[in-house]
Amino acid sequence: MCLSVRRSYALLALTIAPAVADIVYLADGSRLEGTVTDLGEALRVERGPASLTIPKRRVLRLETAPTPEARYAARAAEVASDDADGRVALAAWCQQEGMPDLARDEYKKALAIDPDHEAANRALGxxxxxxRWMTHEEAQTARGLAWHEGRWMTVEERDARLALKAADATRRAAHDAILQAIRRAALSSDAAIREAARDHLASFPAADRRRAAVEALSAGEPKVRAVAAETLIPSADATCVVPLVRRSVLDASPDVRRLADDALMRLKDPGTGAAFLDLLQSGNIAAKVRAAEGLAAFPERLAIPSLIAVLDYATEPPAEISLTVAGPGATAPPGPIVIPGGGLTPPPSSPGGRIRPGAPPSVRGLVVPRVVTSVRDSRDPVEQALRDALIRACIRALRACTGQDFGASSTAWKTWWTREAARPSAPGP
Structure with a gap:
């Protein structure tokens, strides 16, 4: 460190007393203004509630100067106690010097002298x-506005919002009470409690029961879903169709499906068939069966192409498995036969069969004297039974939707529908 700088620090240490107001010039060209306290190896610069500690090695020089507060005090002393304009001018200076709190105080002093002083009033908002001069809040109230939900609005709008909020709270409370009653009616082990819960359900307005029951249709417990579906039998409307159709087609519980069907049959909404159509192309075979049965009960002409496509799927023949082995005197081997690239298949029911070209040239581990070809049905009995049920359901639905009957022949149905769809105006079923 150069000698001159050391001397400057020594001088600072000797001359700076705590709470001296100075301007600190820093080596980077910036300056700080405030009350300076010598901390030995550093200076603490305070300005209002903020303070900053600066190492002395960053300080170029220190100049004594009055603080802004001191300059304010000097200016304030020159303003007469009854000079409203002088107070406003002093307030503007305080604002310019970065002292907003003092500026606000001066504007208030000006208003104490002259309550109608326009500049002071407007400066305070x-x-x-x-x-009559008033605060912004008082002015908004005088205009007939009210502060609500973070903004100004008319008193009428506020009251309407409050009324809606209260009604919504009442509706939510009723909704929760209905859900609890449905659960008690479904799950309580006490028959008296179950019966009382059903009576309690009947005491609510139909619209409230309907909304809660639709929500309960998605409950995890089958008994709760069943009570919800039963609740909808006398009160369902068009908003319930899709939830009820989903329970009718997709629910694992037969009781829930039956009660959902009962509610739909009682409602007889014209959009029911379209809701069943939406589920016909999704889900497993069992779901397709139930969707087709729904279309038989609620015919929908738009479903005809989809029903024909599903019937075509249900009536397609089982997959054929062909194998070829070489050698004289071929017989079917016992146990599974391994076909290269074809996996495991059960043994053929009888030796011999139709010869099909292009079959694999050999069977692993087996040498036989002539060609053997077998056709195997890979379906299990459960799947075949479901396909049969799907065929019957599709036929019933197609009869209901068209007034025609071509049995299980998807080809005949396709031919008829091609002609029918080409007609300029096809009549309804």
Missing amino acids: RERIDG
Whole structure:
């Protein structure tokens, strides 16, 4: 460190007393203004509630100067106690010097002298309404507005919002009470409690019961879903169709499906068939069966192409498995036969069969004297039974939707529908 700088620090240490107001010039060209306290190896610069500690090695020089507060005090002493304009001018200076709190105080002092002083009122955000100065909040109230939910609005709008909020709270409370009653009616082990819960359900308005029951249709417990579906039998409307159709087609519980069907049959909404159509192309075979049965009960002409496509799927023949082995005197080997690239298949029911070209040239581990070809049905009995049920359901639905009957022949149905769809105006079923 150079000698001159050391001497400057020594001088600072000797001459700076705590709470001296100075301007600190830093080596980077910036300066700080505030009350300086010598901390030995550093200076603490305070300005209002903020303070900053600066190492002395960063300080170029220190100049004594009055603080802004001191300059304010000097200016304030020159303003007469009854000079409203002087107070406003002093407030503007305080604002310019970065002292907003003092500026606000001076504007208030000006208003204490002259309550109608326009500059002071406007600087404080006050507004003139009907010849009287007031705060912004008072002015908004005078305009007939109310502060609600973070913004100003008319009193009528506020009251309407409050009424809606209260009604919504009442509706939510009723909704929760209905859900609890449905659960008690479904799950309580006490028959008296179950019966009382059903009576309690009947005491609610139909619209409230309907909304809660639709929500309960998605409950995890089958008994709760069943009570929800039963609740909808007398009160369902068009908003319930899709939830009920989903229970009718997709629910694992037969009781829930039956009760959902009962509610749909009682409602007889014209959009029911379209809801069943939406589920016909999705889900497993069992779901397709139930969707087709729904279309038989609620015919929908738009479903005809989809029903024909599903019937075509249900009536397609089982996959054929062909194998070829070489050698004289071929017989079917016992146990599974391994076909290269074809996996395991059960043994053929009888030796011999139709010869099909292009079959694999050999069977692993087996040498036989002539060609053997077998056709195997890979379906299990459960799948075949479901396909049969799907065929019957599709036929019933197609009869209901078209007034025609071509049995299980998807080809005949396709031919008829091609002609029918080409007609300029096809009549309904």
